[in-house]
Amino acid sequence: MALIDLANPSRFLALVGRVLPWLALATAIAFAIGIVLVLMAPDDYQQGATVKIMFVHVPAAWLASLIWVVMSIAALGTLAWRHPLADVAAKSAAPIGAAFTFLCLFAGSMWGRPMWGTYWVWDARLTSVLVMFLMYLGLIALWHTVEDPTRAGRTAAILILVGAINLPIIKFSVDWWNTLHQGTSVFRLEGPTIYPTILAPLLVMALAFTLLFVTLHLAAMRNEILRRRVRTLRVLQAHGA
Amino acid sequence: MKLSGTDLACVRAGLPIFRDVSFAIEAGQALLITGPNGSGKTTLLRLIAGLIRPTQGHIMLGGVDPEASIGEEAHYLAHQDALKPSLTVAENLGFWSRFLGPGASPEAALAAVGLDSLTGLPAAYLSAGQRRRLSLARLLAVYRPIWLLDEPTAALDADGQASLAKLMQDHLASGGIIVAATHGPLGINGASELRLSGGEPGCGPGPASPSGAREEVRGNEAVSPGRSRLAVGRITTQPQAAKRATVRQSLGSIFIRDVTIALRVGGGALMGVLFFLAVVTLIPFALGPDLALLRRVGPAVLWLGALLASLLALDRLFAADQDDGSLDLIVTSGPPLELTVGAKAAAHWLTTGLPLVVASPLFGVLLNLEPGSIGATALTLLVGTPALTLIGLIGAALAVALRRGGILLPVLVLPLTIPVLIFGVAAAHAALGGPVRFATPFTILCALTLISLVIGPFAAAATLRHTE
Amino acid sequence: MTLPAHAAFIIAAYGATIAVVIALIAWVIGDYREQKRVLAELDARGLGRKAG
Numbered sequence: 001m002a003l004i005d006l007a008n009p010s011r012f013l014a015l016v017g018r019v020l021p022w023l024a025l026a027t028a029i030a031f032a033i034g035i036v037l038v039l040m041a042p043d044d045y046q047q048g049a050t051v052k053i054m055f056v057h058v059p060a061a062w063l064a065s066l067i068w069v070v071m072s073i074a075a076l077g078t079l080a081w082r083h084p085l086a087d088v089a090a091k092s093a094a095p096i097g098a099a100f101t102f103l104c105l106f107a108g109s110m111w112g113r114p115m116w117g118t119y120w121v122w123d124a125r126l127t128s129v130l131v132m133f134l135m136y137l138g139l140i141a142l143w144h145t146v147e148d149p150t151r152a153g154r155t156a157a158i159l160i161l162v163g164a165i166n167l168p169i170i171k172f173s174v175d176w177w178n179t180l181h182q183g184t185s186v187f188r189l190e191g192p193t194i195y196p197t198i199l200a201p202l203l204v205m206a207l208a209f210t211l212l213f214v215t216l217h218l219a220a221m222r223n224e225i226l227r228r229r230v231r232t233l234r235v236l237q238a239h240g241a
Numbered sequence: 242m243k244l245s246g247t248d249l250a251c252v253r254a255g256l257p258i259f260r261d262v263s264f265a266i267e268a269g270q271a272l273l274i275t276g277p278n279g280s281g282k283t284t285l286l287r288l289i290a291g292l293i294r295p296t297q298g299h300i301m302l303g304g305v306d307p308e309a310s311i312g313e314e315a316h317y318l319a320h321q322d323a324l325k326p327s328l329t330v331a332e333n334l335g336f337w338s339r340f341l342g343p344g345a346s347p348e349a350a351l352a353a354v355g356l357d358s359l360t361g362l363p364a365a366y367l368s369a370g371q372r373r374r375l376s377l378a379r380l381l382a383v384y385r386p387i388w389l390l391d392e393p394t395a396a397l398d399a400d401g402q403a404s405l406a407k408l409m410q411d412h413l414a415s416g417g418i419i420v421a422a423t424h425g426p427l428g429i430n431g432a433s434e435l436r437l438s439g440g441e442p443g444c445g446p447g448p449a450s451p452s453g454a455r456e457e458v459r460g461n462e463a464v465s466p467g468r469s470r471l472a473v474g475r476i477t478t479q480p481q482a483a484k485r486a487t488v489r490q491s492l493g494s495i496f497i498r499d500v501t502i503a504l505r506v507g508g509g510a511l512m513g514v515l516f517f518l519a520v521v522t523l524i525p526f527a528l529g530p531d532l533a534l535l536r537r538v539g540p541a542v543l544w545l546g547a548l549l550a551s552l553l554a555l556d557r558l559f560a561a562d563q564d565d566g567s568l569d570l571i572v573t574s575g576p577p578l579e580l581t582v583g584a585k586a587a588a589h590w591l592t593t594g595l596p597l598v599v600a601s602p603l604f605g606v607l608l609n610l611e612p613g614s615i616g617a618t619a620l621t622l623l624v625g626t627p628a629l630t631l632i633g634l635i636g637a638a639l640a641v642a643l644r645r646g647g648i649l650l651p652v653l654v655l656p657l658t659i660p661v662l663i664f665g666v667a668a669a670h671a672a673l674g675g676p677v678r679f680a681t682p683f684t685i686l687c688a689l690t691l692i693s694l695v696i697g698p699f700a701a702a703a704t705l706r707h708t709e
Numbered sequence: 710m711t712l713p714a715h716a717a718f719i720i721a722a723y724g725a726t727i728a729v730v731i732a733l734i735a736w737v738i739g740d741y742r743e744q745k746r747v748l749a750e751l752d753a754r755g756l757g758r759k760a761g
Contacts, residue, residue, distance in 0.1 A: 120609065
């Protein structure tokens with residue numbers, strides 16, 4: 001089956017139906033392994049067990065940005081190629097992205113209070129993630145306010161691409177500004193600086209979260225396609241009567 | 242029952258619309274108002290409905306409950322359909338049934354107009370003809386003796402017009418009265434005709450036409466006692482009394498409808514919270530990330546955010562109802578307008594103000610407030626946001642009266658909210674100790690809310706009533 | 710078992726994670742069921758009423 005077939009909603013639905021159970025299973029396995037590794041990981045010399053919050057905070061943060069990247073690609077699909085599933089992909093991803101961003105902020109707050117004495121600071125990294133959370137919510141509000149999915153999709157696509165400017169700001173904020181937040185530890189040109197016994201659970205949890213996103217995203221896209229079918233049928237119903 | 246108008250004249254925006262219009266109709270009779278566009282047919286109907294006051298002359302309704310106004314005895318079917326697009330066919334009709342009276346089952350009315358297969362369809366998907374039929378269903382669902390119809394056949398196909406003619410005949414046969422503005426025949430037998438000639442603005446009885454703007458009732462209406470009238474049914478039957486809903490039922494139906502619409506797509510619930518978050522996020526960009534400073538100004542920032550979010554969300558409150566024609570029906574046919582306005586305010590606060598209160602502790606954490614401060618601010622917001630909504634009602638009503646929204650209305654209303662802001666922030670600060678006891682500004686805040694509970698709806702209702 | 714220091718925060722963080730994940734799964738499943746239900750309803754009407 002060629003990639004182009006994925007553009008056909010019905011084929012896409014069939015594909016999702018076949019693939020989803022396997023993805024869900026893979027997600028569950030990844031989380032199981034991840035939890036085990038988290039429990040086995042040693043406590044940090046300075047932070048104690050609190051460092052284990054990192055295993056949810058950091059993957060959530062990565063995913064928050066990754067989902068915006070996925071939405072940006074979808075937005076290009078809407079604006080440049082008019083792909084029929086593009087705005088479905090963008091709309092379905094936004095609530096998941098908002099949820100992970102919230103999780104990142106909350107877990108980070110729970111980590112920050114015992115470690116650095118405060119639930120929140122307005123430093124560059126935290127503020128730019130909060131701004132991204134705000135933008136996620138704004139996108140969801142846009143889709144929730146405009147009735148016509150096509151018009152909403154195009155406006156949202158522009159906002160997504162404009163908002164993508166926030167991504168490099170988030171990534172490099174800890175380098176450019178003097179912040180309370182920790183500097184980059186994993187995605188560095190020289191290689192990660194984290195000790196392997198901490199790196200392993202982190203990467204497995206990140207994989208688990210990513211699989212969770214893919215599973216949820218495909219399921220949400222299926223729901224959105226069904227929702228649009230309902231809308232079309234309703235229009236036909238009105239004309240028929 | 243007799244509906245009559247004597248020597249009616251109407252001037253709008255300084256231009257005379259018509260003068261010396263008189264008519265009299267009794268139970269079982271229909272009056273057709275005809276005339277070119279702009280001759281004042283709609284104006285005359287709105288005059289009878291009680292939405293406009295005549296500059297001269299008066300309208301009288303004899304033979305029914307003298308306490309009732311015409312509006313309470315009549316259905317007014319305007320050009321607009323008074324339908325909410327996000328509600329389904331059944332929900333739209335169900336609302337009007339509950340609001341206007343202990344209606345007959347809406348299902349029967351929907352079947353009579355042929356929409357019973359579409360009950361679950363949101364009204365946004367209906368065609369123009371279907372919308373008109375749904376509006377007609379409202380006339381069938383709740384009984385009112387007088388029907389005021391403005392071009393009822395507009396958008397109806399031939400079948401629809403035939404059904405409408407039958408419905409009107411049935412209504413007349415049971416002793417009702419119909420006054421209809423129309424361009425063409427409606428298919429009712431024996432209706433009288435009142436022809437408005439229009440003419441140029443400012444004309445009086447012109448020299449060229451003997452009648453000019455002076456009109457008379459023509460047709461088979463002129464009878465002397467003893468002569469039989471046209472048999473349109475049991476003409477000696479008086480119409481049934483209009484059944485009206487209890488005040489509580491009407492208010493409840495408006496409250497539920499507004500909450501439902503706010504929660505659906507396009508409704509805008511929770512938008513205020515998003516704006517609130519945006520304001521809170523903006524402040525540290527302007528003030529700098531100094532946590533000690535933010536802690537000191539935190540309560541004020543939260544109050545300002547809640548104030549702006551409340552006011553900006555209000556200007557569509559009545560304007561949406563005005564645009565689709567619901568406001569006319571609510572003003573003329575429902576419970577006292579002050580109470581209805583209060584019910585809408587309650588629904589608005591529940592979907593806009595209360596979420597602000599619930600979100601404020603979370604935003605308080607962002608501003609580095611201590612728990613005592615967060616609790617105090619949330620409590621003052623809980624008591625103060627209703628005041629903001631109630632005072633904002635005045636702006637919302639002005640948006641209808643002035644037919645414009647935008648920034649003007651918050652600007653007008655902001656000065657009125659200043660006392661609430663002052664005492665709200667003062668109470669939040671006082672809760673943390675200091676020379677002033679918490680109770681002092683807090684009780685004043687409560688008093689302000691209670692005062693606004695009276696002033697807001699009364700001022701808003703007065704403004705809405707005087708809108709032309 | 711002695712709880713680690715700051716246990717409340719660790720529990721809060723993981724608890725929130727579990728809650729958010731469950732909420733997302735519930736949303737996706739619930740929405741799916743709702744759309745299927747409405748489609749079935751429209752389908753029944755579509756088959757029941759032929760023309761007009």
